[in-house]
Amino acid sequence: MPPTLLVIGEVADGHLTKLSAEIATLAAGLAGSSGGTALGLIVDAAPDGAAAELAAYLPRVVSVASAAAADEVWAPHAAAEARRLLDEGVTHVLAGVTNDGRDVAGLLCGALGWGVLANAAGATWEGERLVVEAVVLAGKAITRSTVDAPSAIVTVTPGAADAVGSGAPGRVESREPAGSPVVPAARVLERVAEAGAEASLEEANVVVVGGRGVGGPEGFELVDELAGLLGGVTGASRAAVDAGWIPYARQIGQTGKVVRPALYLSLGVSGAMQHRAGMQGSQNVIAINRDPDAPVAEIADLFVVGDLFAVGPALSAEIRARRGG
Protein backbone atom coordinates (compact mmCIF):
# COMPACT_ATOMS: atom_id res chain seq x y z
CA MET A 1 0.00 0.00 0.00
CA PRO A 2 1.42 3.41 -0.91
CA PRO A 3 2.40 5.58 2.08
CA THR A 4 0.42 8.50 3.45
CA LEU A 5 2.58 11.13 5.14
CA LEU A 6 1.12 13.46 7.74
CA VAL A 7 2.92 16.75 8.43
CA ILE A 8 2.34 18.27 11.88
CA GLY A 9 2.38 22.01 11.16
CA GLU A 10 3.52 24.51 13.76
CA VAL A 11 2.27 28.07 14.00
CA ALA A 12 4.12 31.12 15.35
CA ASP A 13 2.41 34.53 15.45
CA GLY A 14 -0.35 33.26 13.20
CA HIS A 15 2.01 31.99 10.49
CA LEU A 16 3.35 28.61 9.48
CA THR A 17 6.94 28.21 10.71
CA LYS A 18 9.77 27.94 8.20
CA LEU A 19 10.62 24.48 9.57
CA SER A 20 7.05 23.28 8.96
CA ALA A 21 7.24 24.54 5.36
CA GLU A 22 10.50 22.63 4.89
CA ILE A 23 8.99 19.44 6.34
CA ALA A 24 5.96 19.84 4.07
CA THR A 25 8.25 20.11 1.04
CA LEU A 26 10.13 17.00 2.17
CA ALA A 27 6.86 15.10 2.67
CA ALA A 28 5.44 16.19 -0.70
CA GLY A 29 8.64 14.93 -2.35
CA LEU A 30 8.46 11.61 -0.51
CA ALA A 31 4.82 11.20 -1.49
CA GLY A 32 5.61 11.97 -5.11
CA SER A 33 8.46 9.50 -5.34
CA SER A 34 6.45 6.64 -3.83
CA GLY A 35 3.06 7.10 -5.45
CA GLY A 36 1.69 7.98 -2.04
CA THR A 37 0.02 11.05 -0.64
CA ALA A 38 0.87 13.76 1.89
CA LEU A 39 -1.39 15.87 4.03
CA GLY A 40 -0.90 18.53 6.66
CA LEU A 41 -2.43 19.31 10.03
CA ILE A 42 -2.78 22.67 11.71
CA VAL A 43 -4.17 22.83 15.25
CA ASP A 44 -4.48 26.36 16.58
CA ALA A 45 -6.98 28.76 18.13
CA ALA A 46 -6.98 30.63 14.79
CA PRO A 47 -5.65 28.10 12.26
CA ASP A 48 -6.86 29.48 8.94
CA GLY A 49 -3.89 31.62 7.93
CA ALA A 50 -1.26 28.98 8.68
CA ALA A 51 -3.45 26.26 7.11
CA ALA A 52 -3.60 28.23 3.86
CA GLU A 53 0.17 28.69 4.00
CA LEU A 54 0.70 24.95 4.53
CA ALA A 55 -1.61 24.22 1.60
CA ALA A 56 0.93 25.92 -0.67
CA TYR A 57 3.08 22.81 -0.18
CA LEU A 58 0.57 19.98 0.26
CA PRO A 59 -2.50 18.83 -1.65
CA ARG A 60 -4.63 18.61 1.49
CA VAL A 61 -4.54 20.34 4.89
CA VAL A 62 -6.77 19.60 7.86
CA SER A 63 -7.35 22.78 9.85
CA VAL A 64 -8.62 22.37 13.41
CA ALA A 65 -9.82 25.47 15.27
CA SER A 66 -9.01 24.48 18.81
CA ALA A 67 -10.10 26.99 21.44
CA ALA A 68 -8.24 24.88 24.01
CA ALA A 69 -4.94 25.55 22.22
CA ALA A 70 -5.16 29.15 23.39
CA ASP A 71 -4.90 28.39 27.10
CA GLU A 72 -3.62 24.83 27.30
CA VAL A 73 -0.40 23.23 26.10
CA TRP A 74 -0.58 22.42 22.41
CA ALA A 75 1.05 19.02 21.99
CA PRO A 76 -1.61 16.78 23.64
CA HIS A 77 -4.28 18.40 21.43
CA ALA A 78 -2.18 18.22 18.26
CA ALA A 79 -1.34 14.57 19.00
CA ALA A 80 -5.05 13.79 19.46
CA GLU A 81 -5.90 15.34 16.09
CA ALA A 82 -3.03 13.48 14.44
CA ARG A 83 -4.24 10.25 15.97
CA ARG A 84 -7.73 10.84 14.58
CA LEU A 85 -6.24 11.13 11.09
CA LEU A 86 -4.59 7.71 11.39
CA ASP A 87 -7.93 6.12 10.52
CA GLU A 88 -7.49 7.64 7.08
CA GLY A 89 -4.44 5.49 6.44
CA VAL A 90 -1.61 7.68 7.66
CA THR A 91 1.59 5.63 7.67
CA HIS A 92 4.20 8.27 8.59
CA VAL A 93 3.91 11.24 10.92
CA LEU A 94 6.48 14.02 10.45
CA ALA A 95 7.10 16.66 13.12
CA GLY A 96 9.81 19.25 13.66
CA VAL A 97 12.72 19.02 16.08
CA THR A 98 11.26 21.69 18.37
CA ASN A 99 9.97 21.36 21.92
CA ASP A 100 6.41 21.15 20.60
CA GLY A 101 7.26 18.83 17.71
CA ARG A 102 9.19 16.45 19.92
CA ASP A 103 6.36 16.44 22.47
CA VAL A 104 3.90 15.41 19.76
CA ALA A 105 6.29 12.72 18.48
CA GLY A 106 6.85 11.36 21.98
CA LEU A 107 3.17 11.37 22.92
CA LEU A 108 2.26 9.58 19.68
CA CYS A 109 5.07 7.07 20.15
CA GLY A 110 3.84 6.30 23.66
CA ALA A 111 0.23 6.06 22.52
CA LEU A 112 0.80 4.06 19.32
CA GLY A 113 4.07 2.18 19.86
CA TRP A 114 5.34 3.26 16.44
CA GLY A 115 9.09 3.46 15.86
CA VAL A 116 10.79 6.86 15.84
CA LEU A 117 13.32 8.12 13.31
CA ALA A 118 14.74 11.11 15.16
CA ASN A 119 16.51 14.24 13.95
CA ALA A 120 16.21 13.50 10.25
CA ALA A 121 18.39 15.77 8.12
CA GLY A 122 17.06 14.08 4.99
CA ALA A 123 14.84 11.17 4.01
CA THR A 124 14.50 8.84 1.03
CA TRP A 125 12.78 5.60 0.14
CA GLU A 126 14.77 2.42 -0.21
CA GLY A 127 12.17 0.07 -1.57
CA GLU A 128 9.19 0.48 0.74
CA ARG A 129 11.32 1.54 3.69
CA LEU A 130 11.74 5.15 4.66
CA VAL A 131 15.43 5.76 5.37
CA VAL A 132 16.54 8.90 7.18
CA GLU A 133 19.92 10.47 7.55
CA ALA A 134 20.72 11.98 10.95
CA VAL A 135 23.68 13.68 12.57
CA VAL A 136 24.32 11.81 15.82
CA LEU A 137 26.64 11.86 18.83
CA ALA A 138 27.16 15.61 18.88
CA GLY A 139 28.13 15.69 15.22
CA LYS A 140 30.63 12.83 15.32
CA ALA A 141 28.78 10.62 12.87
CA ILE A 142 26.00 10.54 10.32
CA THR A 143 23.72 7.52 10.38
CA ARG A 144 21.23 6.06 7.94
CA SER A 145 18.36 4.49 9.84
CA THR A 146 15.03 2.89 9.14
CA VAL A 147 12.07 1.25 10.82
CA ASP A 148 11.20 -2.15 9.39
CA ALA A 149 7.49 -1.55 9.77
CA PRO A 150 4.78 0.00 7.62
CA SER A 151 4.55 3.05 9.88
CA ALA A 152 6.91 5.41 11.69
CA ILE A 153 7.19 8.77 13.40
CA VAL A 154 9.87 11.06 12.00
CA THR A 155 11.28 14.20 13.62
CA VAL A 156 12.95 16.54 11.17
CA THR A 157 15.72 19.11 11.73
CA PRO A 158 15.86 22.52 10.04
CA GLY A 159 17.30 22.46 6.53
CA ALA A 160 16.25 18.91 5.58
CA ALA A 161 14.65 20.49 2.50
CA ASP A 162 14.34 23.97 1.03
CA ALA A 163 10.72 25.10 1.30
CA VAL A 164 9.28 25.09 -2.23
CA GLY A 165 5.56 25.36 -2.90
CA SER A 166 3.83 22.84 -5.16
CA GLY A 167 2.52 25.52 -7.50
CA ALA A 168 -1.07 24.37 -7.02
CA PRO A 169 -2.59 25.30 -3.66
CA GLY A 170 -4.09 22.34 -1.84
CA ARG A 171 -7.51 21.97 -0.30
CA VAL A 172 -8.04 23.18 3.27
CA GLU A 173 -10.56 21.18 5.25
CA SER A 174 -11.83 22.76 8.47
CA ARG A 175 -12.69 20.47 11.36
CA GLU A 176 -14.04 20.68 14.86
CA PRO A 177 -11.58 19.55 17.54
CA ALA A 178 -11.61 15.91 18.62
CA GLY A 179 -12.40 16.87 22.18
CA SER A 180 -10.02 15.00 24.38
CA PRO A 181 -6.25 15.43 24.29
CA VAL A 182 -4.04 12.30 24.39
CA VAL A 183 -3.02 13.19 27.96
CA PRO A 184 -4.64 15.73 30.31
CA ALA A 185 -3.40 19.06 28.95
CA ALA A 186 -1.61 21.40 31.35
CA ARG A 187 -3.03 24.93 31.52
CA VAL A 188 -0.97 27.84 30.26
CA LEU A 189 -1.28 30.56 32.90
CA GLU A 190 1.03 33.04 31.25
CA ARG A 191 3.27 33.42 28.19
CA VAL A 192 6.40 35.45 28.88
CA ALA A 193 8.59 36.91 26.13
CA GLU A 194 12.19 37.72 26.95
CA ALA A 195 14.16 40.60 25.48
CA GLY A 196 15.44 39.99 21.97
CA ALA A 197 13.33 36.88 21.60
CA GLU A 198 11.29 38.27 18.72
CA ALA A 199 14.16 37.48 16.33
CA SER A 200 14.30 33.83 15.34
CA LEU A 201 17.78 32.35 15.44
CA GLU A 202 16.80 29.35 13.34
CA GLU A 203 15.49 31.51 10.54
CA ALA A 204 18.27 34.11 10.56
CA ASN A 205 20.52 34.55 7.54
CA VAL A 206 23.30 35.90 9.74
CA VAL A 207 24.06 34.77 13.29
CA VAL A 208 26.61 36.54 15.50
CA VAL A 209 27.55 34.51 18.54
CA GLY A 210 29.19 35.43 21.83
CA GLY A 211 30.98 32.91 24.03
CA ARG A 212 32.87 32.81 27.29
CA GLY A 213 35.40 35.26 25.84
CA VAL A 214 32.92 38.17 25.85
CA GLY A 215 33.43 38.18 29.61
CA GLY A 216 30.00 39.28 30.85
CA PRO A 217 26.55 40.53 29.89
CA GLU A 218 28.00 43.88 28.76
CA GLY A 219 30.22 41.99 26.29
CA PHE A 220 27.07 41.13 24.37
CA GLU A 221 26.61 44.80 23.48
CA LEU A 222 29.41 44.33 20.93
CA VAL A 223 27.84 41.09 19.70
CA ASP A 224 24.46 42.85 19.34
CA GLU A 225 26.06 45.77 17.52
CA LEU A 226 27.69 43.50 14.92
CA ALA A 227 24.48 41.48 14.58
CA GLY A 228 22.59 44.70 13.95
CA LEU A 229 25.11 45.90 11.36
CA LEU A 230 25.02 42.59 9.50
CA GLY A 231 21.23 42.24 9.66
CA GLY A 232 21.61 39.21 11.89
CA VAL A 233 20.55 37.78 15.21
CA THR A 234 22.55 37.34 18.41
CA GLY A 235 23.33 33.84 19.64
CA ALA A 236 25.45 32.44 22.44
CA SER A 237 27.49 29.45 23.43
CA ARG A 238 26.44 27.35 26.37
CA ALA A 239 29.23 28.80 28.54
CA ALA A 240 27.74 32.29 28.18
CA VAL A 241 24.23 31.02 28.92
CA ASP A 242 25.32 28.99 31.95
CA ALA A 243 27.10 32.10 33.26
CA GLY A 244 23.74 33.89 33.16
CA TRP A 245 24.88 36.54 30.67
CA ILE A 246 22.10 35.85 28.16
CA PRO A 247 18.86 33.77 28.16
CA TYR A 248 18.82 30.11 27.18
CA ALA A 249 16.66 30.97 24.16
CA ARG A 250 19.85 32.32 22.54
CA GLN A 251 21.89 29.13 23.03
CA ILE A 252 23.32 27.40 19.97
CA GLY A 253 24.48 23.81 20.15
CA GLN A 254 23.42 20.27 20.82
CA THR A 255 21.35 21.35 23.82
CA GLY A 256 20.19 24.58 22.24
CA LYS A 257 19.18 25.81 18.81
CA VAL A 258 20.48 24.45 15.53
CA VAL A 259 21.29 27.20 13.04
CA ARG A 260 22.29 27.09 9.37
CA PRO A 261 22.85 30.72 8.40
CA ALA A 262 24.69 32.05 5.38
CA LEU A 263 27.10 33.67 7.86
CA TYR A 264 28.06 32.51 11.33
CA LEU A 265 30.40 34.95 13.10
CA SER A 266 31.62 34.04 16.57
CA LEU A 267 33.40 36.12 19.18
CA GLY A 268 35.18 34.37 22.01
CA VAL A 269 33.59 30.97 21.35
CA SER A 270 35.96 28.01 21.80
CA GLY A 271 33.90 25.76 19.51
CA ALA A 272 33.50 22.57 21.51
CA MET A 273 31.89 19.59 19.76
CA GLN A 274 28.56 20.24 21.49
CA HIS A 275 28.50 23.80 20.12
CA ARG A 276 29.45 22.68 16.63
CA ALA A 277 26.47 20.34 16.57
CA GLY A 278 24.35 23.48 16.47
CA MET A 279 26.17 25.41 13.75
CA GLN A 280 28.10 23.07 11.47
CA GLY A 281 25.55 23.54 8.70
CA SER A 282 26.50 27.23 8.41
CA GLN A 283 27.66 28.26 4.93
CA ASN A 284 30.39 30.71 5.97
CA VAL A 285 32.08 30.60 9.35
CA ILE A 286 34.20 33.40 10.78
CA ALA A 287 35.64 33.10 14.28
CA ILE A 288 37.49 35.62 16.39
CA ASN A 289 39.35 34.12 19.35
CA ARG A 290 42.39 35.03 21.40
CA ASP A 291 43.45 31.37 21.66
CA PRO A 292 45.19 30.18 18.46
CA ASP A 293 44.47 26.59 19.52
CA ALA A 294 40.71 27.04 20.03
CA PRO A 295 38.89 24.11 18.37
CA VAL A 296 36.73 26.58 16.44
CA ALA A 297 39.76 27.06 14.16
CA GLU A 298 39.06 23.63 12.66
CA ILE A 299 35.71 24.68 11.27
CA ALA A 300 36.24 28.37 10.52
CA ASP A 301 36.68 29.56 6.94
CA LEU A 302 38.31 32.62 8.44
CA PHE A 303 39.92 32.34 11.87
CA VAL A 304 41.10 35.58 13.39
CA VAL A 305 43.52 35.25 16.28
CA GLY A 306 43.07 38.36 18.36
CA ASP A 307 41.29 40.23 21.10
CA LEU A 308 37.61 40.36 20.23
CA PHE A 309 37.31 43.73 21.97
CA ALA A 310 39.85 45.15 19.49
CA VAL A 311 38.89 43.26 16.33
CA GLY A 312 35.12 43.54 16.90
CA PRO A 313 34.97 47.36 17.09
CA ALA A 314 37.45 47.59 14.20
CA LEU A 315 35.16 45.38 12.12
CA SER A 316 32.17 47.47 13.07
CA ALA A 317 34.02 50.65 12.00
CA GLU A 318 35.19 49.03 8.76
CA ILE A 319 31.66 47.96 7.78
CA ARG A 320 30.27 51.41 8.61
CA ALA A 321 33.04 53.07 6.59
CA ARG A 322 32.38 50.88 3.53
CA ARG A 323 28.67 51.52 3.71
CA GLY A 324 28.54 55.16 4.56
CA GLY A 325 31.71 56.19 2.80
Added chain:
Amino acid sequence: MRILVMTKPVPDPAANAERLGPDLRLDRAASPSVVNGNDEYGLEAALQLVERLGGEVAILTMAPAAGVETMRKALAMGAMRGVLVADDALAGADIPTTIRVLAAAAATQEFDLLLGGLDTSDGAGGAVTAGVAARLGLPLLSAAALIEPDEAGRTVRVRRLSAKGYDVLQAPMPAVISCTQVLGTPRYPSLKGIMAARSRQITTLSVADLGGDLLPGGGQWPSRVLGVQPPPSRAAGRTITAAPADAAREIADFLAERRLI
Protein backbone atom coordinates in the same frame (compact mmCIF):
# COMPACT_ATOMS: atom_id res chain seq x y z
CA MET B 1 6.59 15.06 48.10
CA ARG B 2 7.62 11.87 46.28
CA ILE B 3 9.67 12.43 43.18
CA LEU B 4 10.85 9.70 40.83
CA VAL B 5 13.61 10.72 38.42
CA MET B 6 14.42 8.71 35.30
CA THR B 7 18.21 8.65 34.95
CA LYS B 8 19.93 7.19 31.92
CA PRO B 9 23.62 6.24 31.87
CA VAL B 10 25.23 7.86 28.81
CA PRO B 11 28.80 8.16 27.54
CA ASP B 12 30.42 11.14 29.28
CA PRO B 13 30.14 14.04 26.79
CA ALA B 14 33.24 15.57 28.40
CA ALA B 15 35.30 12.58 27.23
CA ASN B 16 34.20 13.45 23.69
CA ALA B 17 34.68 9.85 22.58
CA GLU B 18 31.16 8.69 21.73
CA ARG B 19 31.08 6.24 18.86
CA LEU B 20 29.06 3.43 17.36
CA GLY B 21 30.47 -0.07 17.54
CA PRO B 22 30.73 -2.54 14.64
CA ASP B 23 27.15 -3.65 15.42
CA LEU B 24 26.09 -0.01 14.73
CA ARG B 25 24.96 0.36 18.32
CA LEU B 26 26.44 2.77 20.83
CA ASP B 27 29.84 1.50 21.98
CA ARG B 28 29.43 1.77 25.76
CA ALA B 29 33.00 0.62 26.40
CA ALA B 30 34.46 3.60 24.53
CA SER B 31 33.67 6.20 27.21
CA PRO B 32 33.03 6.32 30.95
CA SER B 33 29.31 6.48 31.82
CA VAL B 34 27.65 9.40 33.57
CA VAL B 35 24.05 10.31 34.33
CA ASN B 36 22.55 12.03 31.26
CA GLY B 37 22.84 15.80 31.68
CA ASN B 38 19.17 16.72 31.39
CA ASP B 39 18.25 13.90 33.82
CA GLU B 40 20.81 15.22 36.28
CA TYR B 41 19.34 18.74 36.16
CA GLY B 42 15.99 17.16 36.99
CA LEU B 43 17.57 15.22 39.83
CA GLU B 44 19.11 18.40 41.26
CA ALA B 45 15.73 20.18 41.09
CA ALA B 46 14.08 17.17 42.77
CA LEU B 47 16.66 17.13 45.59
CA GLN B 48 16.15 20.84 46.24
CA LEU B 49 12.37 20.43 46.32
CA VAL B 50 12.55 17.57 48.80
CA GLU B 51 15.05 19.45 50.96
CA ARG B 52 12.49 22.24 51.18
CA LEU B 53 9.24 20.30 51.31
CA GLY B 54 10.27 16.94 52.76
CA GLY B 55 9.68 13.60 51.09
CA GLU B 56 11.72 11.28 48.96
CA VAL B 57 13.68 11.29 45.70
CA ALA B 58 14.08 7.92 44.00
CA ILE B 59 15.69 7.17 40.65
CA LEU B 60 14.58 4.85 37.86
CA THR B 61 17.01 3.50 35.30
CA MET B 62 16.72 1.09 32.38
CA ALA B 63 20.23 -0.15 31.56
CA PRO B 64 22.47 -3.19 31.49
CA ALA B 65 23.32 -4.55 34.98
CA ALA B 66 26.47 -2.36 35.02
CA GLY B 67 24.11 0.62 35.14
CA VAL B 68 24.24 0.39 38.94
CA GLU B 69 27.64 2.12 38.81
CA THR B 70 26.14 5.23 37.28
CA MET B 71 23.12 5.01 39.59
CA ARG B 72 25.50 5.19 42.57
CA LYS B 73 26.56 8.64 41.34
CA ALA B 74 22.93 9.78 41.45
CA LEU B 75 22.50 8.22 44.89
CA ALA B 76 25.67 10.01 46.04
CA MET B 77 24.07 13.32 45.03
CA GLY B 78 21.26 12.52 47.46
CA ALA B 79 18.69 10.27 45.80
CA MET B 80 17.47 7.85 48.46
CA ARG B 81 16.91 4.65 46.51
CA GLY B 82 16.99 3.28 43.00
CA VAL B 83 15.04 0.99 40.72
CA LEU B 84 16.98 -0.61 37.87
CA VAL B 85 15.29 -2.45 35.03
CA ALA B 86 18.04 -4.67 33.65
CA ASP B 87 17.32 -7.48 31.25
CA ASP B 88 19.38 -9.02 28.45
CA ALA B 89 16.22 -8.96 26.35
CA LEU B 90 16.39 -5.15 26.35
CA ALA B 91 19.81 -4.85 24.66
CA GLY B 92 19.47 -2.25 21.91
CA ALA B 93 15.82 -1.57 22.78
CA ASP B 94 14.18 1.00 20.54
CA ILE B 95 12.30 4.11 21.65
CA PRO B 96 8.75 2.63 21.91
CA THR B 97 10.10 -0.31 23.91
CA THR B 98 12.04 1.99 26.22
CA ILE B 99 8.85 3.99 26.77
CA ARG B 100 6.79 0.88 27.54
CA VAL B 101 9.34 -0.50 29.99
CA LEU B 102 9.97 2.77 31.83
CA ALA B 103 6.23 3.49 32.09
CA ALA B 104 5.57 -0.01 33.45
CA ALA B 105 8.40 0.36 35.97
CA ALA B 106 7.23 3.84 37.02
CA ALA B 107 3.75 2.43 37.56
CA THR B 108 5.15 0.11 40.25
CA GLN B 109 6.21 3.20 42.25
CA GLU B 110 4.26 5.89 44.06
CA PHE B 111 5.13 9.42 42.97
CA ASP B 112 3.77 12.94 42.79
CA LEU B 113 6.20 13.94 40.07
CA LEU B 114 7.98 11.82 37.49
CA LEU B 115 10.97 13.62 36.01
CA GLY B 116 13.03 12.78 32.95
CA GLY B 117 15.36 14.59 30.58
CA LEU B 118 14.06 16.61 27.65
CA ASP B 119 16.40 14.41 25.67
CA THR B 120 19.62 12.45 26.13
CA SER B 121 23.09 13.36 24.96
CA ASP B 122 23.57 9.99 23.23
CA GLY B 123 20.28 9.11 21.52
CA ALA B 124 18.94 12.69 21.40
CA GLY B 125 15.52 11.48 20.25
CA GLY B 126 13.71 13.57 22.85
CA ALA B 127 10.63 11.30 22.76
CA VAL B 128 10.92 9.09 25.83
CA THR B 129 9.73 11.34 28.67
CA ALA B 130 6.70 12.50 26.65
CA GLY B 131 6.01 8.91 25.62
CA VAL B 132 6.02 7.74 29.23
CA ALA B 133 3.47 10.46 30.05
CA ALA B 134 1.27 9.13 27.24
CA ARG B 135 1.54 5.53 28.47
CA LEU B 136 0.67 6.59 32.01
CA GLY B 137 -2.07 9.00 30.92
CA LEU B 138 -0.53 11.81 32.99
CA PRO B 139 -0.11 15.51 32.19
CA LEU B 140 3.16 16.35 30.42
CA LEU B 141 4.97 19.53 31.42
CA SER B 142 7.90 19.67 29.04
CA ALA B 143 11.13 21.65 28.70
CA ALA B 144 11.09 22.71 32.33
CA ALA B 145 13.17 25.67 33.49
CA LEU B 146 11.57 25.87 36.98
CA ILE B 147 9.40 23.44 38.95
CA GLU B 148 7.11 24.68 41.72
CA PRO B 149 4.77 22.15 43.32
CA ASP B 150 1.86 23.28 45.51
CA GLU B 151 1.34 20.34 47.82
CA ALA B 152 -1.78 21.80 49.42
CA GLY B 153 -3.38 22.42 46.05
CA ARG B 154 -2.04 19.15 44.64
CA THR B 155 -0.84 21.01 41.56
CA VAL B 156 2.52 21.82 40.04
CA ARG B 157 3.63 24.87 38.12
CA VAL B 158 6.39 24.67 35.54
CA ARG B 159 8.16 27.30 33.52
CA ARG B 160 8.34 25.78 30.05
CA LEU B 161 10.96 27.10 27.66
CA SER B 162 9.31 28.54 24.56
CA ALA B 163 10.65 30.00 21.34
CA LYS B 164 10.29 33.50 22.82
CA GLY B 165 11.00 32.99 26.50
CA TYR B 166 8.86 30.78 28.68
CA ASP B 167 5.28 29.79 29.41
CA VAL B 168 3.97 29.21 32.92
CA LEU B 169 2.10 25.89 33.00
CA GLN B 170 -0.02 24.33 35.70
CA ALA B 171 -1.29 20.77 36.02
CA PRO B 172 -2.61 18.48 38.74
CA MET B 173 -0.18 15.99 40.30
CA PRO B 174 0.87 13.31 39.61
CA ALA B 175 2.48 14.72 36.52
CA VAL B 176 5.42 14.04 34.20
CA ILE B 177 8.05 16.73 33.66
CA SER B 178 10.85 16.85 31.08
CA CYS B 179 13.91 18.69 32.35
CA THR B 180 16.49 21.07 30.89
CA GLN B 181 19.81 22.63 31.86
CA VAL B 182 18.02 25.83 32.88
CA LEU B 183 16.93 24.07 36.10
CA GLY B 184 20.45 24.70 37.37
CA THR B 185 23.87 23.19 37.90
CA PRO B 186 23.85 19.79 39.62
CA ARG B 187 25.72 19.51 42.92
CA TYR B 188 28.91 17.50 43.29
CA PRO B 189 28.43 14.50 45.56
CA SER B 190 29.91 15.07 49.01
CA LEU B 191 32.18 12.49 50.58
CA LYS B 192 29.37 11.78 53.03
CA GLY B 193 27.00 11.32 50.11
CA ILE B 194 29.37 8.93 48.38
CA MET B 195 29.66 6.85 51.55
CA ALA B 196 25.89 6.89 52.08
CA ALA B 197 25.26 5.84 48.48
CA ARG B 198 27.02 2.52 49.06
CA SER B 199 24.32 1.37 51.44
CA ARG B 200 21.33 2.78 49.57
CA GLN B 201 19.09 0.20 48.03
CA ILE B 202 18.89 -0.48 44.30
CA THR B 203 16.07 -2.83 43.40
CA THR B 204 16.67 -4.69 40.16
CA LEU B 205 13.69 -5.74 38.09
CA SER B 206 13.49 -7.86 34.95
CA VAL B 207 11.01 -7.41 32.13
CA ALA B 208 9.10 -10.43 33.48
CA ASP B 209 8.82 -8.73 36.89
CA LEU B 210 6.96 -5.86 35.25
CA GLY B 211 4.33 -8.12 33.66
CA GLY B 212 2.33 -7.25 30.58
CA ASP B 213 3.39 -7.57 26.97
CA LEU B 214 6.28 -5.12 26.92
CA LEU B 215 8.22 -6.80 24.11
CA PRO B 216 5.59 -7.42 21.44
CA GLY B 217 8.28 -7.96 18.80
CA GLY B 218 9.88 -10.71 20.88
CA GLY B 219 13.00 -8.60 21.42
CA GLN B 220 13.44 -7.78 17.72
CA TRP B 221 13.49 -4.03 17.15
CA PRO B 222 12.14 -2.77 13.85
CA SER B 223 14.20 0.42 14.27
CA ARG B 224 17.76 -0.03 13.14
CA VAL B 225 20.82 1.74 11.86
CA LEU B 226 21.74 0.70 8.32
CA GLY B 227 25.04 2.53 8.04
CA VAL B 228 27.29 5.14 9.56
CA GLN B 229 29.78 7.58 8.12
CA PRO B 230 31.88 10.45 9.46
CA PRO B 231 30.56 13.98 8.95
CA PRO B 232 31.85 15.79 5.86
CA SER B 233 35.00 17.72 6.69
CA ARG B 234 35.10 21.42 5.95
CA ALA B 235 37.78 22.74 3.64
CA ALA B 236 40.69 24.13 5.64
CA GLY B 237 40.18 27.78 6.49
CA ARG B 238 42.53 30.74 6.61
CA THR B 239 44.07 32.02 9.83
CA ILE B 240 44.65 35.73 10.32
CA THR B 241 46.97 37.07 12.99
CA ALA B 242 47.17 40.65 11.71
CA ALA B 243 46.58 43.75 13.86
CA PRO B 244 42.91 44.51 14.58
CA ALA B 245 42.37 47.12 11.84
CA ASP B 246 44.00 44.88 9.19
CA ALA B 247 42.12 41.83 10.44
CA ALA B 248 38.87 43.80 10.26
CA ARG B 249 39.63 44.73 6.64
CA GLU B 250 40.26 41.10 5.77
CA ILE B 251 36.99 40.06 7.37
CA ALA B 252 35.15 42.81 5.50
CA ASP B 253 36.77 41.69 2.21
CA PHE B 254 35.64 38.13 2.92
CA LEU B 255 32.09 39.34 3.61
CA ALA B 256 32.04 41.51 0.50
CA GLU B 257 33.30 38.66 -1.73
CA ARG B 258 30.41 36.54 -0.53
CA ARG B 259 27.93 39.41 -0.77
CA LEU B 260 27.26 39.33 2.95
CA ILE B 261 27.74 43.10 3.29
